[in-house]
Amino acid sequence: MDKLLLHVGPTTIKEDILIAGLENNVGFTSKEFVDAFSYSLKGLRYVMGVSKNYQPFITPGGGTSAMESVTSLLKNGDKVLVVSNGVFGDRWEQIFKRYPVKVKVLRPSPGSYVTPEEVEEEVQKDNYKMVTLTHVETSTGVREPIKDIARRIRDKVELIVVDGVSSVGAEEVKAEEWGIDVYLTASQKALGAPAGLSLLVLSPKALEVLNSEESIAGYYLNLRNWLPVMRSTEEGKAMYFSTPPVHVIMQLAEAFRLIEKEGIENRIKRHSIVASAIRTGIEALGLEIVAKRPESYSNTVTGVVLKVVEPSKVLSETINEGVEFAPGVHPAFKYFRIGHMGWVTPNDAIVAISVIERTLKRLGEPIRFGEGVKAVQEYLSSAR
Numbered sequence: 385m386d387k388l389l390l391h392v393g394p395t396t397i398k399e400d401i402l403i404a405g406l407e408n409n410v411g412f413t414s415k416e417f418v419d420a421f422s423y424s425l426k427g428l429r430y431v432m433g434v435s436k437n438y439q440p441f442i443t444p445g446g447g448t449s450a451m452e453s454v455t456s457l458l459k460n461g462d463k464v465l466v467v468s469n470g471v472f473g474d475r476w477e478q479i480f481k482r483y484p485v486k487v488k489v490l491r492p493s494p495g496s497y498v499t500p501e502e503v504e505e506e507v508q509k510d511n512y513k514m515v516t517l518t519h520v521e522t523s524t525g526v527r528e529p530i531k532d533i534a535r536r537i538r539d540k541v542e543l544i545v546v547d548g549v550s551s552v553g554a555e556e557v558k559a560e561e562w563g564i565d566v567y568l569t570a571s572q573k574a575l576g577a578p579a580g581l582s583l584l585v586l587s588p589k590a591l592e593v594l595n596s597e598e599s600i601a602g603y604y605l606n607l608r609n610w611l612p613v614m615r616s617t618e619e620g621k622a623m624y625f626s627t628p629p630v631h632v633i634m635q636l637a638e639a640f641r642l643i644e645k646e647g648i649e650n651r652i653k654r655h656s657i658v659a660s661a662i663r664t665g666i667e668a669l670g671l672e673i674v675a676k677r678p679e680s681y682s683n684t685v686t687g688v689v690l691k692v693v694e695p696s697k698v699l700s701e702t703i704n705e706g707v708e709f710a711p712g713v714h715p716a717f718k719y720f721r722i723g724h725m726g727w728v729t730p731n732d733a734i735v736a737i738s739v740i741e742r743t744l745k746r747l748g749e750p751i752r753f754g755e756g757v758k759a760v761q762e763y764l765s766s767a768r
């Protein structure tokens with residue numbers, strides 16, 4: 385049976401994207417690679433909502449290496465405020481603890497988010513060089529109101545950094561308009577490309593800071609070492625710092641082509657419709673969603689709380705039914721996650737709820753059997 389992958393990354397990859405990597409004679413100086421890289425750098429500006437004033441970076445790795453490469457902008461003794469709504473927000477603290485900087489973490493109660501007021505209050509108390517935010521916390525599916533926070537703290541801290549690993553390509557992102565200095569993501573999530581790449585855009589101010597000799601970053605993750613490669617490649621001239629994953633970048637370029645063809649606004653709308661359809665179905669079944677506050681529901685991840693049945697049992701049963709969901713990773717909840725990002729469609733929402741509905745009935749979870757798919761159908765019949 386063909387499997388539908390409703391995971392939190394890697395997500396389903398369209399065949400055109402996979403095929404774009406099937407070339408056997410592409411070196412890092414080959415024209416087809418340099419063209420694909422250059423095109424991808426421009427595509428990254430498009431999904432991040434930035435002009436040529438911002439510098440895009442595409443480097444080997446993923447979300448975590450993109451996060452750690454932010455140390456390129458820090459020096460000994462700098463103070464960093466981490467706003468963490470869950471496991472991936474906490475990762476910032478784990479990273480910064482390895483470096484000679486001072487870290488303070490703000491956390492909400494599980495399933496909630498740190499409010500813009502709380503962030504503003506904290507930055508007024510100390511002299512923070514950097515604030516890190518997570519746009520969509522993948523462990524809980526909670527979305528942080530980035531625009532509002534940036535508006536409140538823009539003039540009070542030097543650098544605002546946003547982890548957009550589970551948002552870029554599926555949520556509204558306007559890094560330049562909102563005044564964000566670093567917006568980062570990875571290839572395998574809502575961009576719908578294979579895993580293997582870190583993607584970041586840096587503001588002019590972040591680029592100025594990157595110039596500093598005092599950075600605490602190491603060698604490979606120091607963005608300063610990658611900057612000449614990005615600039616040269618975008619202009620159509622290959623340059624070497626370390627070998628790029630040429631085939632994955634060619635696949636990413638095809639993903640950007642398809643994203644541009646769809647149009648980023650249409651893409652965000654599609655994600656929003658699929659996410660609402662899935663939540664409608666979950667709520668109609670009488671199940672609880674991990675995200676506690678509706679204004680923080682995300683377009684990309686929904687955590688489903690279970691009262692009785694073990695989540696691992698649901699995951700193994702639903703795979704047998706042809707759909708793969710993701711396990712829960714936040715210790716405060718007994719739950720599993722539905723990833724709805726990348727190339728998801730409204731029909732996928734129907735399939736997801738239908739499989740969950742009959743599996744939970746079979747396993748003995750108390751649900752309103754028969755209400756889930758019906759509610760999704762009703763929602764989709766009028767959703768535009």
Ligand SMILES: Cc1ncc(COP(=O)(O)O)c(C=O)c1O
Binds near residue numbers: 392445448520521548
């Ligand atoms: C919000 C967020 N940040 C960072 C990461 C880490 O990315 P990676 O697994 O590519 O290192 C993830 C991965 O799921 C994530 O969801």
